[in-house]
Amino acid sequence: MASKDRILRLKEETRCNILDASLKIVKEGGWDALSMRKIADEIEYTAPIIYEYYSNKGAILLELTRKGFLLLAKDLETAKSKHRLPAKQLEAMWLAYWNFAFAEKELYQVMYGVETSCCEMAKKMPESEMPMDLIWDVIVELMLPHVGTEDEVCIKYYTFWSVIHGLISINMVNRGNTPETNQEVLKTAISGIIRSITG
Amino acid sequence: MASKDRILRLKEETRCNILDASLKIVKEGGWDALSMRKIADEIEYTAPIIYEYYSNKGAILLELTRKGFLLLAKDLETAKSKHRLPAKQLEAMWLAYWNFAFAEKELYQVMYGVETSCCEMAKKMPESEMPMDLIWDVIVELMLPHVGTEDEVCIKYYTFWSVIHGLISINMVNRGNTPETNQEVLKTAISGIIRSITG
DNA sequence: TTAATTTATTTAACACTGTTAAGTAAATGA
DNA sequence: TCATTTACTTAACAGTGTTAAATAAATTAA
Numbered sequence: 085m086a087s088k089d090r091i092l093r094l095k096e097e098t099r100c101n102i103l104d105a106s107l108k109i110v111k112e113g114g115w116d117a118l119s120m121r122k123i124a125d126e127i128e129y130t131a132p133i134i135y136e137y138y139s140n141k142g143a144i145l146l147e148l149t150r151k152g153f154l155l156l157a158k159d160l161e162t163a164k165s166k167h168r169l170p171a172k173q174l175e176a177m178w179l180a181y182w183n184f185a186f187a188e189k190e191l192y193q194v195m196y197g198v199e200t201s202c203c204e205m206a207k208k209m210p211e212s213e214m215p216m217d218l219i220w221d222v223i224v225e226l227m228l229p230h231v232g233t234e235d236e237v238c239i240k241y242y243t244f245w246s247v248i249h250g251l252i253s254i255n256m257v258n259r260g261n262t263p264e265t266n267q268e269v270l271k272t273a274i275s276g277i278i279r280s281i282t283g
Numbered sequence: 284m285a286s287k288d289r290i291l292r293l294k295e296e297t298r299c300n301i302l303d304a305s306l307k308i309v310k311e312g313g314w315d316a317l318s319m320r321k322i323a324d325e326i327e328y329t330a331p332i333i334y335e336y337y338s339n340k341g342a343i344l345l346e347l348t349r350k351g352f353l354l355l356a357k358d359l360e361t362a363k364s365k366h367r368l369p370a371k372q373l374e375a376m377w378l379a380y381w382n383f384a385f386a387e388k389e390l391y392q393v394m395y396g397v398e399t400s401c402c403e404m405a406k407k408m409p410e411s412e413m414p415m416d417l418i419w420d421v422i423v424e425l426m427l428p429h430v431g432t433e434d435e436v437c438i439k440y441y442t443f444w445s446v447i448h449g450l451i452s453i454n455m456v457n458r459g460n461t462p463e464t465n466q467e468v469l470k471t472a473i474s475g476i477i478r479s480i481t482g
Numbered sequence: 483t484t485a486a487t488t489t490a491t492t493t494a495a496c497a498c499t500g501t502t503a504a505g506t507a508a509a510t511g512a
Numbered sequence: 513t514c515a516t517t518t519a520c521t522t523a524a525c526a527g528t529g530t531t532a533a534a535t536a537a538a539t540t541a542a
């Protein structure tokens with residue numbers, strides 16, 4: 085029976101539609117807006133139908149995560165293919181990584197656990213600037229006798245912060261490293277940036 | 284009336300108890316476990332009482348966030364006070380930052396939007412390793428003719444990844460920077476690490 | 483002390499959430 | 513045409529944040 089095939093094809097399509105609908109909802113209203121009933125609305129079914137295609141909400145997120153990794157890998161490969169020197173390839177790949185993160189913001193968030201709902205909160209809270217202020221001052225001192233411009237200090241501060249916050253996030257979310265590797269990355273990064281300041 | 288003072292003191296105490304209870308619940312069962320009814324249970328009241336002290340759940344998270352920033356700032360100051368040279372101070376401060384993140388994991392999560400519930404998912408998904416594998420290969424090539432050990436490559440990879448993922452996270456959550464600053468941090472970091480590899 | 487009023491606290495409810503079981507309509511097979 | 517499977521929906525459960533109404537307790541006034 086060819087109708088079996090047609091039905092299977094339709095099922096595969098709905099499975100895909102669920103994913104597309106989910107991503108659409110998230111892009112429009114953020115991750116909090118994503119609910120089974122809204123997905124159902126979007127694909128013009130009722131909520132329980134979704135469970136015929138995904139065992140639960142987590143499975144949908146998992147599939148979006150997989151989709152994200154595949155897309156990112158593809159971007160990295162095309163970036164690499166545009167150069168021959170490894171140094172140029174590496175630079176292009178990390179720029180592609182950067183671009184992916186913002187082009188597919190929602191996917192990147194679910195892939196690496198970047199929560200944005202808290203961002204409204206921490207803003208407008210004066211205490212949130214205390215750590216930066218404290219470290220800022222020391223960077224300025226370290227630069228002496230050269231008096232660094234706002235931009236110069238800013239770049240140094242964010243380089244520090246990025247590498248350390250990045251390493252923390254990766255370890256919290258992904259639990260990937262041995263303590264030794266972490267310490268090594270951390271210490272060499274810090275001393276490297278310090279050297280780049282003191283010259 | 285002195286009883287007014289006593290009542291005010293009790294109120295301030297309950298306000299504090301709500302925060303303590305919240306943090307306790309999160310530490311025991313993660314952020315998903317935190318609900319108004321569980322907080323109420325912990326402080327031996329019913330849920331609506333909490334709204335006499337905090338306008339909503341978000342206000343509790345906000346207060347925990349503030350608490351976190353104050354604690355972090357204190358840690359940074361004591362770290363700084365233990366040294367005189369700016370370079371040593373800076374190193375000690377960033378190490379204190381690192382230690383704070385893991386000592387007060389839950390606070391750090393709410394301060395900077397580090398989601399951990401997704402970590403169970405991405406694990407055991409082969410696709411999640413594709414980006415790393417792709418970049419790994421290029422790092423190995425960049426090291427040639429020297430054949431890097433597993434550890435050597437790992438440290439370089441995580442240094443790259445940390446600084447870029449960190450910068451991405453910071454911008455998504457806090458969206459603090461001008462595009463120019465971001466590009467500057469990104470490009471100088473990448474070329475800096477590449478130079479540290481090629482010697 | 484008793485009555486009136488304010489304060490403290492709880493119960494009940496609303497609109498949501500993810501998820502499951504039972505019921506109903508539609509399509510398929512004999 | 514009848515029986516059976518498939519497709520889908522309705523109803524329900526336990527949970528969420530939050531608000532309004534009801535009740536208990538404490539305080540003040542007479």
